[in-house]
Amino acid sequence: MSTLTVKGTVKGLPWTVLRLHRTALIAWGAGVLAAAAALVWMYAIGDDARFGVGGCSMPPEAGLPSCDEVHAQTTDDIYRSGIGLVTTAVTYLMFPVAAWAGGALIGRELENGTARLAWTQSVTPVRWLAAKLAVPAALLTTGTTVAVLLNVWARQDDNPNLVGDWYDADVFISTGPAAVAYVLAALALGALAGLVTRKALPAAGVAFAATLVLYIVLTQYRPSLWPADTVTGPTALNLPRDVAALEHGAVTTTGERIGNNFACVGSDSAVDVRDCMERSGLTDFWATYHPRSHFWPLHLVETGIVLALAALATATAFWLLRRRTA
Template identity: 55%
Template sequence: MTAATAAPQLTRRALPLVPRGTARAVLRVHRIALWAWWALVAAASAGLLWAYWLGTDAVRELSHRVSSCAADTSCVDSTLDSPTYEFYDTVTSLATSAVAYLPYLVAAWAGATLVARELESGTSALAWTQSVTPVRWLAAKLAVPAALVTAGTSVLVLLHRLMWSDARDILGQDWYLSDAYRSNGPVAVGAALCALAVGALAGLLVRRTLPALGLAVVVTLAVQNLGDLYRDSLWPAVTVTGSAASNLPSTALQLEHGVVLTSGKRIGNNLACVDNDTAVDLKRCMSKNGISDLWATYHPKSHFWPLQLVETGILLAAAALATAAAFWLLRRRTP
């Protein structure tokens, strides 16, 4: 009898990672969304891996053919219109968009389904009568999706960065462009977690499915747009003068060009004498226009990681504030 009763106990201990309690309930209730999430991650991952292993080589071979017949315009046009190039461009564009715009999907789902639908239908109140406190209910609602969103987004970011680093010479996407920037670093994870918290807070505020969805998406859109508007100011820019200001690195995010007149007046947003090929041409241009010096501010490519880390920190702080607000609101509205 002892051996017979011990066997089931050993079996239960052999599976410590199997979700239990409220975590298991969250996965069961939202299993359709879970499968849809992993399907999206799998499809985007497959596209990124194809572009990295096969697509990039095919397009590079195509570009060599373009270079070999550059003198013949019809040859160039017909080559660039090939199915290989079009398919590669479609796959990489869709994969990049999938990573960059994931926060909107997370916000829409969190606002409409994660919290608001259960509050609207009354199933949350039923759960609170089954030995699950409201705080524990919300904690599970946020913790389980947060773990899955972090894992899936991290995989996509790593694969996108792998693809982009190998093929940036043919992708035509500079590191500072919005979609490429958001898809190549931890900002994507921070934005997704912020969208999750915002969606949950919207659900608690509105308590109706469709209005909560709309509010979550609008707030997420505002957060993303604010990031695009103020990203340049998150880290000190580099300022250069003289000939260096007239020929900035090709990979630089150029912020502003300006001139200093011989009278000492400093004028911003002035592109006079920029891109002169030689020092003699630059000196002649400055003399002709009454300019004593040039200056420019820009972010070099080395600022990618500082900008990413600062913006990620801001997004995580916003997510923490939204989460704290959600728990505060839940306590105010429940006994």
């Protein structure tokens, strides 16, 4: 280990980081290549997959294929499964990154004394931590960005029957910059956990738990990160498929909005609806929702929050390291 450290002082800390963690680097590269290959394949079979979920008739009619031909198609299932697998992998990448950063990147080297050995060979603690974070941050940013761009490309027209709705948690994160932000936050939280615990296994557990809390909290409050739209009237009962419905209800004669009020919704006709509303003291229906156009505002706000937390965790890690090595 000391020989490796000496080489690092000659060739540079980035090279040392790559050598020490070459197994993780190989696994990361293989994962990115596998995801890229899968998404290229999904793009190639996308047209056949959309054909498989389209309308059909028996016997065939103009513009509609034979139902027997459609039912014989299995490409849509392959496409749906492939896109779903990559989407899940990109979304939850933050968790193994956090555990690795806490346990292997920082915690293990503090626990076995490798870090202090490096500090005695013309490498300051601050420079050591900077290299430890900069190298994986660059690789994680590049790889995750490639995976996100390929994921968006492979989804083509974003048919929700094949790739899920844009507001689904996995889909939302894996199709925008928030995926990169979460990975960087996981790296920073892992480094901070490693410096706090100074032991590999506890650091991995703490980093994983901290990242999980971050993910759960922001997923819970995501709809509140941008003002939602409100609609009243019959449209509130028949929102488009591509909107994220948040809340709906009825308006009373006093103007009060009652959430989740389904009175009169099951009436058979417009006349029945009006009669029911008069008997129930209701004047209208309302709903709040996020249209598809809110994807980028929501994404950018969440990305900003996560990056701010990543910067805070990084700054805290450097502060803690300076305090302990002063």
